[in-house]
Amino acid sequence: MSWLTAEQALTLLGTKSQTLYANVSRGRIRAKPDPADTRRSLYFTDDVKRLATRHAGRRKTEAVAAEAIQWGDPVLPSALSTVFNGGLFYRGQNAAKLAERASLEDVAILLWDMKRPLRLEEGEMRRKLPSLNAAFSALAERTTTDLPSLGRSLPALQGEAESVLATVADALAPGSADKPLHQRLAVAWDRPDAGDLIRRCLVLLADHELNASTFTARITASAGATLSAAALSGLSTLTGPLHGGAWQSVRSLIARAATIGAEEAVRSYLAEGRPLPAFGHQLYPDVDIRAEALLRCLTLPPLFAEVRDVGEQLVGERVNVDFAVTAMTHAFHLPEDAPLIIFALARTVGWLAHAMEQATSGRLIRPRARYVGPPLQ
Template identity: 50%
Template sequence: MSEWVTAQEAMTRLRLKPQTLYAYVSRGQIEARTDAVDPRRKLYRAADVARLEYRKARGRRVATIAEDAIAWGEPVLASSIATIAHGRLWYRGRDAEILAKAARLEDVARLLWACGDARFPTQHGPIPPGNGQERMFAVIAARAASDPVIAGRTPKALYFEAASVLDALVDAIAGSPGEGPIHQRVACAWGCDARGAELIRMALVLLADHELNASTFAVRVTASTRASLAACVLAGLSALSGPLHGGMSRRVRAFLDEARRDGVENAVRSRLETGAPVPGFGHPLYPEGDPRARCLLSAFALPAEFEEVRQVSEAITGELPNIDFALTALASSLHLDDDVPFQIFAAARCTGWIAHALEQFQTGRLIRPRARYTGQQPMLDGEA
């Protein structure tokens, strides 16, 4: 039996539509590679198809369903904050791409926090030395260690604290206290002109929330213990720092280094041959393309090397750029430091983290899932 099968055979065996097959590939459930005989066609690993075919035939146990839901699976909790539907991102029913045309991050924060016309007071605190990422962790960790827990706080007090935490994070990014719109504060700190500030504003709005991703889930678990808002944001910041989440821009830059050294086409094909994805392309939740990347990339001209990588990667893989590629390209276009994409991501997503923390507080429930034990079976006294 061949190790690889065609798309038609895979769809027939699994009774899938083309877009569903693509989603399986994007989620890493079916490995795909380019056909050596016909580069325009993809082949799919037969073992992956057989595994899914078997699972469909035998049905799925409750424990298996619950475990699969954690990784790009079915929704695991209710939320009215954001959703992904019809290939678009929606904040409380409003299209994020449309909001990105004119809204500021503060406007989106009010929308996500459901706090109407709440003001954003500035409370300047000490800012430690270090680079942007070091300052962010230091400032939020200090607040997490000292801020009061949530029990007994009024909604007005919570919103005031939310604005204060966000303001502290922005001050840490900027390196000094400031006033005015968030995008202008960080743009000024980074030496950007009005055009750069506008692009940063768009990126902040597009990244404000993304449903129940890894960092947001960490925030909700922390919030379910009634920890302070700063502690919740620290949990999100920690999860965001990982290379598979907010640290993806480092992988995009590493791939660009490979492309410079080996040529773009060789770099792309080398990744595919090892079964690794091309960093910055494709997204499991957006089979037709990441709308956040589409919106941001339409607002500025890509640097030449990014444009070449985009064209070659799309031609070979059929996958479109995602927000990690767009954010890394934006930082390059504005001649900003390598850690700026992470800082933009953190400042923006802080608004979503706080929204989810506030929503979780309202449920009054502790998030405490069970593990499916796979270790050595316990033995009672006297058992052989």
């Protein structure tokens, strides 16, 4: 990622230094100390350029909206989570600090704004292994029988959210309801020693602003659909290779490194013009705090460590959470699809939180399309 000096940023923005500092304090432009002179700051180029374009005063509303939908400015209000100054926060609380002690159930209580302990009912499936297919089937079955979300009180929705989470947990973390979800997963995979890292993963992956699956869940809820339908739409989106399926690209990179060596594998990706999987993140110009929080507690398998070191040196980006979760899966000999199972279980809490927030707002999310087709007849 590229950075600008204050002089360069001010030239692009065409404003005074006070305006630049104000935009930094409001989180619109990310800044970091200049390694060459810690008394000075550098400013994230993409943030400066985006703001400079906005301030040009010649853009139409549709252009602003189009940019906002792709890693741009916030598009709707939410009290649930935000990425700010390199940190991830759930209702104002630092997610990395929460991961040191909290469980996914604790995060559900926080994000759902509940005033009582979480109660997850015993499931009926009694399956032995986590199954994504079972989660899809169970949610799909509920969508036709659950009540619509619109016009219901928050306590009523919270009670239903518990039930939906219990349904997903029964499929993805089978086990007794009196055990925390991370323990249920660890036992289901017969890896009790992985329990604490699974817990940390679940907390760190519970929510992440308006990512693709969460935005999908909010759109579903905005139409008044059931909470189970919102969770199902989020789960469907999560399976994409650019979202929850990113772990597969990491595995492919590691497999190539195992065959031809870490440095040659990284160089071959770059020579082919392909982005290196799981390095860098648009919202974290320095380091993905979720990856950092996990890697502090994990000894990387040797090949993963070598790929990380070579990749960070050649690309100039730090590994992100997809790399960390895939490395954890390998280190503890978890099933190949463990990253997606963990991701789906964790993010169900976030999807439900956003669905409830959207439903209680009473607003339909209905953007317009900017027509670029053949001339109208």
